[in-house]
Structure formats: C-alpha cells, structure tokens
Amino acid sequence: MNLEPKPELEAFRQEVAEFLDTAPTDVIREAGRKTTSVFAPFDATMAWQKILNGKGWAAPEWPVEHGGTGWSAEERFVFAEEYCKRNLPPLLPNCLKMIGPLIIDLGTEEQKARYLPRILAGDDYWTQGYSEPEAGSDLASLTCSAVADGDDYIINGSKTWTTLAHRANRMFMLVRTSSEGRKQQGITFLLLDRVDYPGMEIRPIVGLDGFPEQCEVFFDDVRVPQSGRVGAENEGWTVAKHLLKYERGSSSQAPWLYRFVRMIREAAATRTSPFGGTLAQDPVFQRELGELEADVASVEAVEKLAVSGHPLAHDLAFPSFNKTVGTELIQRLTSLMARVSGLEGLSLQLQALTVGGGTAPLGDGFDLIAMPYYLNSRAASIYAGTNEVQRDLIARSLMSR
C-alpha cells in the first residue's frame, strides 16, 4: 500500500479547479443551488453540459475515441471532488452514464456515429422506457409490444416512470417481440429517434415535491424503424442488464455525499439550538452528523480502493452495494436536512425553486431545498431497482459461492 499522492494529480486538481471556478454562468450556479434531485434543473444543466463538452470534459468515463477525457480513475475522482465542492448541478445521468456507454459497447457503427456526438454535445436527451404499470420490479413481465412490419416495428402499449420524457427528444426502451419461452427471452431493446412519432403520447406525472419529473408514455400503433434495435431481436434482456450495470454503479458517490454533509454543517452553524448555542455546537446534533459523515467516509474509502483497482470492487455484488449504500445515505442525509430546517422548510416554494423564476426564497437557500430534496430522495430506494431487490442480489452473490 502506498498513500503518496502523485504530484501530477495536484497539478491536475489546479487545472480543474480553475476551470470550474470560471466557466459556469450565474444561471448554472443557481441551478446547482436549486438542485433537489439526482435530476438537476434541466435547461441550465444541459447548457452546462455544452460548456463542459466544449472543454472536452462532458464524459470523463467514456473511451477517448468517443470523446472521453482519457483521465485515470484517480483523476476522475479528483474531478468529481472539485465539481461537488462547488455545488454545481450534476449532469443528467441517462445519456452520459447510461445510453451513451451502452451504445459504445453494443451499438452498431451507424448508431455510434449518429448518436454519440449529439449525446456528448447535449443536443439530445434520452428518456429510459423500461418500466410499465404492471412491470416494475418484475421488469421481465413487460407487455408493451413491437411487431415487425417490413423495415419497421409497430409498437402498442405503455411505459411509465420515464424520467424527463417531457423534456426528451429520444427514448431507449424495452419491448416485447415474442411471448414464447421464458419471459426474459422475448424482449428487444430499441432506440427511438423521436418521441413525437404519430400515435405516441407523453403525460407528465407530478411528484411529491410538486414538480413533474417522471412521465407516462402511450403507444398506439407507433411505427419505428428496426434499425434502432440494439442487439438481436428477442435478446434485449441481456442488453438491458448490461445497461443496469451502468445505472447502478458509479465510482464517485462520496464527493456528492460530502456535499450534503457540508450543506448540513453550514446550515447548522447559523441556527440556534433550543438547548442553547448554535445547532452546530450541540452534542446531539454532532453525534448524528458524525455518524453520517463516518458512513460517507467509508463510502469514500471503498471508492478510493475501487479506483485504485482493488479486487474489492470486482465483486459481482458491487453495483448493488453501491446503489443501496449510496441511496440510503442520501436519504438519511436529506432526512437530517429536513429536520435541521424544521418549520422553516415547511413552506411550499415551487416558484422560488425554479431556476430563473425570479422569486426570492422565504428563508435561506438551505430551507428552500431541504424538504423538496428529502421528498424527492424517497425515490432513491425505488428507482434503478428497489433496494429490496438489490439486497436480494447481494445475498445471492453470497449464496452462489
């Protein structure tokens, strides 16, 4: 073992810090402050992606030949640390972290050429059409069907929980192309070039925080070209599982989690405790934040091992570990945020939360976001496969030894 930091890493940190200090516009910084979900405010975040892409930094994890940065895992971690310190809005995950890497791994040359540059540039936004009203945890029971007709498929059925479908211009989805055999066997993975095909309808769903983030999508004889298929017909399940690995695994959650710890600590310094002094000086509060911070530090330790290539991270259950631990920590942290904010967080302030909305918040920036963040993050243990399902996967990885 060797903890010595590499000198070139410090130079890299300087370079990153300088860019991140100067490049974001005021609107982008506002979006960062008003982020209350893993899905940061759409327009400003996409604008920020364009700026980052101009610098060549939109997709650090992609291979260089497709527009990645060529950074080492350690450099990527440094980048994430500097990024989160500045409270910038996280780039939206669907494209850069999910469909992009999938197309790189499994797409045709034509698909790569057509889609990757536009994903990188932030010109396209892809929504994910997996879940259906009756097919949630049991995703393989999906029924939305695609029937081959000449060079096309004709789609009928519906999808739900499609995040940001109302802001998207493209969609990747799973459809049923056969009802023979095991239900996993008749599924096909499709890329849809548009979300406004005739017969396609998108209806936003308002969430607990009062904002529409998810949508329902209805398909009534929607004709799409077969050239959008990834992998073979009826073999979409393998493709979907490949993507889940990207959806659940992220190698730098700790910097993001520290961001919450920092926000809570700063807020606590400005609030009085009913037992005297500030909340930050209150031993009970310190005990609680301390436990959370220690858990974040453990995540950081695991991630530092992972980026160094340690075998710990090659465990089959690692993506499920990552997803479960990260989401539950976010929930505990936002729960503490909500309690620190207390009464001040109870006001409903949809307008003040809107980037560029021009309405000043009633309290401070922390009170503005504490409750919406708490409410929104209740979903973290549900999306990308519920944490119950993740725990099953973790347990199974032990039992198969």
Added chain:
Amino acid sequence: MDFTFTDEQTMLRESVARYLAKNYAFEARQAIVRSDRPFSAEVWQALADFGLLALPFPEALDGLGGSVVDLVAVGELFGEHLVVEPYLSSILLAGRALAEVGDHPRAEHWLGRLMAGEALAAFAHEEGAGTADPSLVAVSCTKAGGGYRLDGEKRLVLGGANADVLVVTARVDGAPGSPDGLALLVVEPGAPGVRITPFKTLDGRSAAHLAFDGVEIPADDLLTADAHGAITRTLDGAVIALAAEAVGAMTALLRQTGEYAGSRRQFGVPIATFQTVAHRLADMKIAHTKARGTLLYTAALAEAGRATRRDVSVLKAQVGRLGRALAEAAVQTHGGIGMTDELAIGHYLKRLLAIDAMFGDSDYHYRVVGAGA
C-alpha cells in the same frame, strides 16, 4: 380503568366520520387544497354544525365543555382525511389561548365570534427553532403611551394570512429563557406596522410569517402579562390534538398500504408475500399500535388532569418519529406510485413531516424526556 370512547364520543365520531367519508374523500380534499381559498367554507360550516367550534371551550364561556378525549376522537378523523380546515390554528390554538385568559372582555369577545363561526383567529407564537419552550419567546411588548408597542417576528403562523385577529405571545419583561414576563395579546392584522408574508405549506395549509414593527397595542388588547401557564396549557392541548391527527394519518397509511401490498402483484404473487415487505408491514403495525396506545393513554391522563410535561413530550416524540418512519415505509412499499402527487400516500407523509416539525420535533422532545423533566 377504561380507555374506550364513551357512547357520546362514539356517536360524534361516527357522524363526523360519515360526513368526511361523503364530503372529504381524497379527491375532494385535493380540490380544496388546489383552490384559491385556503379551505372550504361549507366544510367549516359543517364542523360548526357538529358543534366542533364550541367543543373545546368551558360551558362558563358558552362552550360545550368538551374534554381532551373528545378532541382526540375527532382529531384522529381529521388526520385520516387530511382535513385542512383551520381547526388547529383558530380553535385549538388561538381559541384555547383566549379561553385560558378567561375573564377578559376582549378575550370573550373574540372567543364568542370564533365559536359562532363568524371570525377566524391565528396563534402567533413560533419564532423559529425552539419556541416549543414558551419561555424562549423574544418578541417584545413594551409600554408606550397608554398602551404597548410590539416588535419582532413570528414564523409559520398557521392561518396567519386569513385571520380576523391574531393572538400573539410576547415578552413584557425579562429575557428569553425566563418563564416570567410573558404576555398574550390580541392584534388586528390590519394594524399599522404588521407585515404579513403569506404562503402555503407543503401539506396544503395556509400560513404566514409575521413581522411587527412598532405596532401600537391599546392597553385593553393585552389579555394577560403572566401567560406562561396559559401558553403551556394551550400548546399541550394542541400537541395532543395534533398527535391524534398524526395517529389518524398513520391509521390511513397502514390500511391503504396493507390493501395495496395484498393486491399489487409482481413475479406472479402479491408483493405482501415477500418476507421483506411482510415484515415492513408488521413494523408499520407495531409503530401504529405504539403510537395509538400512547395517544389514548396520554389523553386519559390529560383528561384526569394528570398529564405531566414528560407525558406530553413522550407522545409528541413518538408520533413524530414513528409517524415519519411509518410513512416512509408506506411510500417504499408502494414503489413508484407512492412517489406521485396523485396518490394520498405522499400527502400523509407530508402531513406527518409537518406535524413532527411543529411545537418541537421528536429530537427535541426525546431530549426533554431523557433529561428527566
């Protein structure tokens, strides 16, 4: 000992329950919340017709002399139906504070109008974290001319934007931390120097932050300058009624989640057959039983005049923590659908969050209990 509701209480409860089932189904409730007005005048009239506006007040003040348990019996229903009408703010807080003052013409005047459904009041007490302990009140009320002048800020005053009168807690003497020198006064919201910032709360209620900047108070409007006991009794009563609402919300969540888990199928079976879901339901039931048991027992103690500071804090802490945990479990059990505005589940979660935050959250009250108060 008997911890069941009396026949009269059961009758009242059944009629209110029937009314709410018919007129306050979740969709109707949502329509009220989404309207421009903060509540439904028809529903308020119906509550008046049930006698609820006069229920908590002594007969000597022309009230119905209802007991704590009466209020708990109705409060649970308000929680089950997420009733947004200003019963807590106008009747249980402002009204009770006026009644605590008792023999004072201004107090009697306003209380009469509240009971008759002619006026609404708001209780301006909270000043930020910590005013669950009334001795921390800092808003100042100083002698000026023949009357007083009021300065300072009140936060999250429920019903504060629609009140005909504000019942305000303030300090005429001493420093924050001292139980002495606390006053109750009435202030007309239109008086010069009163600034009202209205907003809606995330659980669908109307509230306001209030600022008082040299507001002139006629001597008559100072109801009492020794108000610590009156404020404490008012808050304790409100906490018990609020705890009843929390338990009612938990009851609804438990029922709706049990039904959902029994009917929602994944992998060809109801999700309730997965042990992790079944055990979560069991934990919800355990939480509900603890909370409801504590509520009914504390209400009986309070009715007998034997509820201590500790008892009230135990109740508030338990419904705060157990309510939040139960509601989070309900959302999780519902999966994606539990995250939507369309379903009641998330609205119960928000109500329980708000209830926990008010009058000292569970962290605060556990510490009061732990300190051996």
